[in-house]
Amino acid sequence: AQSVAQPEDQVNVAEGNPLTVKCTYSVSGNPYLFWYVQYPNRGLQFLLKYITGDNLVKGSYGFEAEFNKSQTSFHLKKPSALVSDSALYFCAVRDGGENTDKLIFGTGTRLQVFP
């Protein structure tokens, strides 16, 4: 069965500093990996996805994520954080080896960017 873990409940970073939000996954086949962001009182918005190809994926709002097959990780990164990046971030995985459209989410990481 597929699963995804976000080991940090909260990440704090100063504005202008680089940020990393961690995600690891477990699937039986090839993973389809996603990052979503949730701003206060809003639904989730898609940030980026990895399906195949280049391990570094670029997405919305200057975010990127690096797929690492050997470490089964898909960490979200941004070179320079903004206060407006403060939100709840979710990693999600679909198992490409299973005949299912099930998308499983992690528990979420709250990013707090301080001025």
Added chain:
Amino acid sequence: DVKVTQSSRYLVKRTGEKVFLECVQDMDHENMFWYRQDPGLGLRLIYFSYDVKMKEKGDIPEGYSVSREKKERFSLILESASTNQTSMYLCASSLFTANEKLFFGSGTQLSVL
């Protein structure tokens, strides 16, 4: 612009009531999903549907049922609401293939008293 609309933003119900949460998408998507979001637990999949009248259980289907009579509408039903079903409920839709992103509604905050 693509849209997933959930009928209520806030809902308060009493224990034992039958509750309907409605979700409509205007993108002609095959897949539709219901998740609940709880602090510290993230999003957990309740049910999903990949076609009209088709449904599959997610990870926490107990106490819930769903209905998909038309492609654009996916309803979540709490047959007899209980206090442990107090939660934020999120509906989402996507195209049929597994590498497609989900589009989410704004959510329904359900309180069962």
